[in-house]
């Protein structure tokens with residue numbers, strides 16, 4: 001992995017930032033610093049920078065949160081908002097929603113029944129039913145290793161067909177065959193007519209975008225990781241502000257007559 005703020009990284013920003021570049025971001029741990037999952041929000045300064053960027057080029061947010069949840073946390077409307085790890089917000093996929101909802105409802109019932117037994121599961125484990133997928137949070141558990149082992153065994157019994165995606169103190173349970181963030185970003189590029197895109201994420205579900213291995217997509221991970229498929233990294237989550245400034249500066253200087261956003265009728 002290469003630091004984004006390096007000669008090589010800046011050269012890639014120069015290459016990828018062109019009129020209509022789709023600037024796409026994960027939410028938790030990328031645009032929003034980690035806090036308790038109920039309290040996560042978009043910092044005001046980041047919101048202002050995203051609005052500025054959006055005045056010049058399309059902006060997308062791809063999150064694991066449910067659509068209703070993320071909408072309530074965003075004080076602005078991005079050009080594209082994809083939720084539930086790629087399951088909500090991409091046109092055309094609604095036809096499978098009822099199937100996913102029924103699968104997830106069965107898993108949720110079985111999991112909640114088991115988790116309600118305090119002798120078997122840590123009180124710090126909580127189930128977040130996002131309708132089309134589940135998140136099982138354990139950030140507040142006392143013993144992470146023991147909790148991870150117990151939860152993994154529980155998923156095999158109670159949700160055997162689930163695609164279990166680990167995250168930061170969370171397991172995401174996704175219905176089999178569901179689209180992921182990589183599928184979603186590819187669709188959004190088509191919908192936006194974008195030749196190039198930038199994607200910034202920090203977690204396992206973002207690896208589905210990084211693994212696309214598409215030279216037209218500049219992949220950036222928040223924090224270096226030897227296991228990631230992203231090509232570049234930001235040292236810390238706070239560096240997202242510097243990246244947004246760099247994108248704005250680049251669009252303003254390279255395309256002073258309206259940045260990269262094609263004007264109406266083009």
Ligand SMILES: O=P(O)(O)OC[C@H]1O[C@H](O[C@H]2O[C@H](CO)[C@@H](O)[C@H](O)[C@H]2O)[C@H](O)[C@@H](O)[C@@H]1O
Pocket residue numbers: 026027028029033034035036037038040062063064065066128135137139167168169170172203205
């Ligand atoms: O795709 P993302 O936008 O990164 O969403 C992934 C999950 O984010 C949330 O959980 C994470 O953020 C919490 C709040 O900062 C944190 O407490 C938790 O440990 C993280 O896993 C969200 O609650 C999940 O539904 C998302 O799947």
